[in-house]
Amino acid sequence: MLENLRQDVVDAYKNALAALENSYSPYSHFKVGAAVKFKGVEQVFYGCNVENASYGATICAERNAIWSGVAAVGKQDMEYLIVVADQKDPVPPCALCLQVISEFYDAEMPIYLGNLQGLQKVYKLKEILPVPFNSFVA
């Protein structure tokens, strides 16, 4: 378990868990919650995965959180992302979500991964996605 976390990160983790509880996942039964913090924006945005009978229209918790943040305050630089799942080993963002995150690429950005017990790991974005595709920076 990660210790000595900033209070706003701990609060965002708890709210991400609350979002996880709202997960609509009748097909996978795999509940995920996410939080995104933008630089210079106090409000933190949350998301859960919302599945669909078509499967393909399912939206991940991370993208749900990011798009809700963009809808509220516009596209901003990202400060950190939190992903929580009810799993022993916490789950990183899937490749589709990483592609969305790459639009906000900051190599040093922390991605916190947690489960119901707490935040367990933190990676820098560059560790999870070392070679992003982004036509603006390529």
Ligand code: THU
């Ligand atoms: N899921 C997420 O919400 N985030 C991830 O990073 C991995 C996968 C969701 C999608 C689907 O509803 C369920 O988890 C199983 O893949």
